[in-house]
């Protein structure tokens with residue numbers, strides 16, 4: 001396996017030179033499974049674990065390897081195993097919140113250049129969901145591409161749906177395709193460039209796996225490639241989540257990404273809802289809540305039909321979630337809030353007396 005094909009680049013090379021290690025190799029995590037990782041290297045695929053030191057440090061940071069990560073490893077070539085010592089800096093990452101004492105970030109996948117936001121054109125079609133996916137993708141640092149699948153099943157005018165998507169996507173490329181009859185697949189192939197990573201995001205049944213197979217094209221050949229001889233000498237077909245395309249490029253189709261929940265920041269919200277931010281700049285009051293204030297440009301835009309009320313409601317909903325997670329993740333704010341409530345309840349008690 002050639003490291004450049006896997007996405008190894010100059011930036012990573014520079015970072016490697018900063019580490020004062022000798023006899024170390026690098027690899028890219030292709031699968032994560034209960035503290036074990038499959039790592040692709042120039043010596044092939046290895047099974048890896050994190051080092052004791054890594055594990056110890058991760059107790060604090062919670063920062064474990066994820067699919068797509070580049071890792072510094074020491075290789076035990078005979079056993080086809082490796083120890084992971086360090087994570088290279090991620091240039092993009094998808095994360096989700098972890099329920100627990102504090103809101104913790106868990107990385108699902110990293111170092112992704114392009115994200116296909118896969119949405120089916122049949123009754124699964126949902127503009128609000130596309131809004132969410134866009135938000136997640138902007139936040140990750142990767143570039144979104146909207147892929148509308150199952151064109152063959154769409155009973156309505158497809159161009160109308162595309163217009164609907166354009167209204168929330170602001171210049172993000174939109175592609176219509178069908179994995180069944182092959183429409184539009186060729187345009188998608190253009191995103192697969194050697195060393196570039198594409199990930200798929202979309203709800204269950206949207207057609208991600210079918211699309212992946214279609215893009216992999218030479219399905220049979222690839223299935224054969226993934227057939228490995230296990231230690232008992234049997235051929236087993238392994239399910240992998242990071243694939244190299246025969247024509248170059250990498251595709252990540254991880255179940256983890258599919259379960260991705262909402263974890264966003266102010267910044268990505270503004271980017272996805274720049275139209276709303278723009279309109280609200282025209283409100284008479286800077287801190288307009290768009291409820292009953294006079295001179296509210298949002299209200300006016302809704303009344304005039306210039307702003308879809310559903311889009312505005314979706315914006316409010318996302319903003320609310322955002323505030324919720326911000327509060328949760330900010331331990332300090334949490335403590336402050338606790339203090340405040342203590343004071344409030346004390347106040348109530350003293351009034352009762």
Ligand SMILES: Nc1nc2c(ncn2[C@@H]2O[C@H](COP(=O)(O)OP(=O)(O)OP(=O)(O)O)[C@@H](O)[C@H]2O)c(=O)[nH]1
Nearest residue numbers: 149150153178179180203204205206207208209210
């Ligand atoms: N007619 C038609 N059916 C499709 C197309 N793409 C996928 N399907 C069908 O839709 C169903 C779901 O497709 P999958 O590829 O498994 O969907 P997925 O997004 O991977 O779903 P999960 O694995 O649950 O996340 C399957 O029955 C596919 O055959 C398409 O372009 N046209």
Ligand SMILES: [Zn+2]
Nearest residue numbers: 283288290296
């Ligand atoms: Zn307003």
